[in-house]
Amino acid sequence: MGRVGLFTDLRVRDLPIFEAVWRSLQSARIDVVVFDSVRVEPTDESLLEAARFASEAKLTGYVSLGGGSVIDTCKAANLFASHPAELLDYVNAPVGLGKPIPGALRPHIACPTTSGTGSEVTGIIIFDLHALSVKTGIASPMIRPSEALVDPDATRTLPTEVVAASGMDVLCHALESFTARPFDQRAAPATPLMRPMSQGRNPWSDIGCREALRLIGLFFERAVRDTTDDEARQQLMWAATLAGIAFGNAGVHVPHGMSYAVAGLVRDHRPSGYPTDHAMVPHGVSVIVNAPSVFRWTAPTSPSRHLEAAALLGEDTRSAEPADAGDLLGSRLVTLMRGALVPNGLSGVGYGATDVPALAQGALAQQRLLQNAPQPIDEETLKRLFLGAISYW
Numbered sequence: 491m492g493r494v495g496l497f498t499d500l501r502v503r504d505l506p507i508f509e510a511v512w513r514s515l516q517s518a519r520i521d522v523v524v525f526d527s528v529r530v531e532p533t534d535e536s537l538l539e540a541a542r543f544a545s546e547a548k549l550t551g552y553v554s555l556g557g558g559s560v561i562d563t564c565k566a567a568n569l570f571a572s573h574p575a576e577l578l579d580y581v582n583a584p585v586g587l588g589k590p591i592p593g594a595l596r597p598h599i600a601c602p603t604t605s606g607t608g609s610e611v612t613g614i615i616i617f618d619l620h621a622l623s624v625k626t627g628i629a630s631p632m633i634r635p636s637e638a639l640v641d642p643d644a645t646r647t648l649p650t651e652v653v654a655a656s657g658m659d660v661l662c663h664a665l666e667s668f669t670a671r672p673f674d675q676r677a678a679p680a681t682p683l684m685r686p687m688s689q690g691r692n693p694w695s696d697i698g699c700r701e702a703l704r705l706i707g708l709f710f711e712r713a714v715r716d717t718t719d720d721e722a723r724q725q726l727m728w729a730a731t732l733a734g735i736a737f738g739n740a741g742v743h744v745p746h747g748m749s750y751a752v753a754g755l756v757r758d759h760r761p762s763g764y765p766t767d768h769a770m771v772p773h774g775v776s777v778i779v780n781a782p783s784v785f786r787w788t789a790p791t792s793p794s795r796h797l798e799a800a801a802l803l804g805e806d807t808r809s810a811e812p813a814d815a816g817d818l819l820g821s822r823l824v825t826l827m828r829g830a831l832v833p834n835g836l837s838g839v840g841y842g843a844t845d846v847p848a849l850a851q852g853a854l855a856q857q858r859l860l861q862n863a864p865q866p867i868d869e870e871t872l873k874r875l876f877l878g879a880i881s882y883w
């Protein structure tokens with residue numbers, strides 16, 4: 491790298507960690523150009539703005555320092571500066587054309603400052619497509635950063651609300667990957683090159699899922715309760731990376747598919763701890779509000795896995811029957827949500843029963859995720875799951 495684009499957001503730019511990265515690049519005699527207008531929860535316009543910046547600055551390398559929004563924006567800037575195209579060309583079908591990315595991108599070192607998205611180890615970009623009011627994505631192994639520099643010191647000043655929301659995202663990455671459709675129950679691709687990034691649950695992804703769930707069970711509540719608990723934040727950061735590796739391989743399913751409608755149709759929810767310039771549902775919150783409802787529905791497909799997940803998260807399952815799996819896991823999730831002051835289901839982020847048809851319509855567009863569910867799902871089922879997610883206590 492000779493001329494590096496350092497991607498961050500306005501908050502992180504004022505933190506000592508930004509200074510440390512800036513100085514480190516300067517002392518290596520690297521020419522650094524800063525892009526700090528990343529939008530939290532990126533949109534098509536904000537990604538294109540970053541891509542224009544990258545093309546005009548003639549960058550030969552990228553460093554991202556921030557949460558998932560920053561890392562994803564940096565991935566997009568790198569992609570469109572390296573292989574110019576219309577935005578929708580690379581976006582997943584059916585929303586976009588799903589064209590393959592023609593070759594390698596410029597090197598990208600990703601430094602996460604939240605313990606959540608796992609974006610530093612995935613080949614996925616997620617953004618709001620304003621024209622359709624829906625979250626969608628671009629997925630390719632080419633997009634994965636060349637290096638992830640994971641330093642839990644970077645989360646020391648993270649607001650409690652962000653630790654809670656991003657921790658819920660980690661939890662769902664692990665839980666959805668752990669309960670996804672098994673890799674050997676999916677149609678085989680015509681050639682290995684056509685194998686999708688999300689392959690369904692498999693013995694490799696299970697390793698990361700189990701350990702991430704165990705760490706969340708041990709450390710999530712501590713990390714949220716006490717911002718000075720370095721051990722808890724460190725373990726949560728490790729769980730985020732493990733869950734990122736797992737879901738980048740197995741894929742998430744229904745709670746994430748539903749979350750894109752929850753985030754995309756937001757009206758006026760402005761959570762504390764986040765920028766207040768636009769209404770938003772933080773990604774982790776938009777996912778977890780659906781989770782108890784969904785896992786009560788998926789539990790009969792693999793009761794022992796759902797019980798194992800509940801136990802890893804701290805639930806006493808010793809005398810549980812297979813038929814209890816959904817309720818036990820669901821109630822464990824609700825306990826974790828309440829303890830972390832996460833909104834109470836869809837009603838906590840501004841939705842009611844009359845919004846359910848629009849939410850189900852929005853989620854139905856997420857076929858890539860819905861097809862990774864352990865059982866078939868249609869619009870009527872989505873409506874039932876959203877209704878079950880309106881409030882939990």
Ligand SMILES: [Fe+2]
Pocket residue numbers: 607659663746773777
């Ligand atoms: Fe996520």
